[in-house]
Amino acid sequence: MKTILFLSIVLFSGALAGTLHGVANLAIVEPYLDTAIGIENQNLFASGEEKDTPQFWVEYDAYRDWQKGGQILAGTILGTSMGGLFGIVYVLSRNVLPKGSDLKKSFTLAAVMWLTIYLIPFLKYPANPPTVGDPETVVLRSVLFLSFIAISGFGAVGFYQAYKRFQSKIKIVAFIGYGMFIAIVFTIMPPNPDEVTAPMDLVNGFRVMSVVAVSVFWVSIAMIFGGLWHKLRPDVEYECI
């Protein structure tokens, strides 16, 4: 394996897919964030913590522009980070991913990772817009969220090991096993402790768009990573005999 080329492919595809994720957020998630933060502002005015003055809105608009721009940078960093994980899993599992092109392998792995470390944890602990989270519970929520992702991810790796050892006829048992395992974990893990007080149409719309935007990341990384691997073949070495 050409290590430098491999690392370059992983980091570039992760960074680019993450940037696209940030752009997707800006286009489809931001309107919900703005609405939610607008509710927070109204609460601040009602409680007297802030005053509804032109000065407030000047500062607020500048602050929000800065945050919105930062989202692209955050997307690039998060994408590079997740790209790193994707690259590790890809290179360690490439031989057992479905036969065919690297694009097909890449999409298969992205689909598995999207399901096990994103969608299933999301169903248990869905994304929330501002106004929903209680600052007092953020540590507990972070621990629950990360734990569920880790349990689901490592569970998938464990059942993948079983999948490799099983004969073809009973490989389906590994899928059923993971399904039963994660269903039990899903039931046992405590729920998000925060009560949702924001309007549910806002919360649900935000969650749908959040899923779409994160899915943009997983589709993008599969396409970019698989395409670059196919084109540049970091695994191929030439020998003269």
Added chain:
Amino acid sequence: MSSPTQIIKSKSQVHIFAIITLAIIFAVGLFVVGYDQGHIFSVVLGESAYADLYIHEITHDMRHAAGFPCH
């Protein structure tokens, strides 16, 4: 006299250095975007970093949109 023949070998084995590098990038990136509350800048700025929360603020929208727990 026979000319040398070039053969192509596909090698899936990756250097452990690459795996460790990617694992570090994964952990650091995840912490920066999802969990930093002033910790990183506190190395340079001291206690004030926990009040300024620069990284939290700049990653705020992505935290919510990607599903990380926030305030």
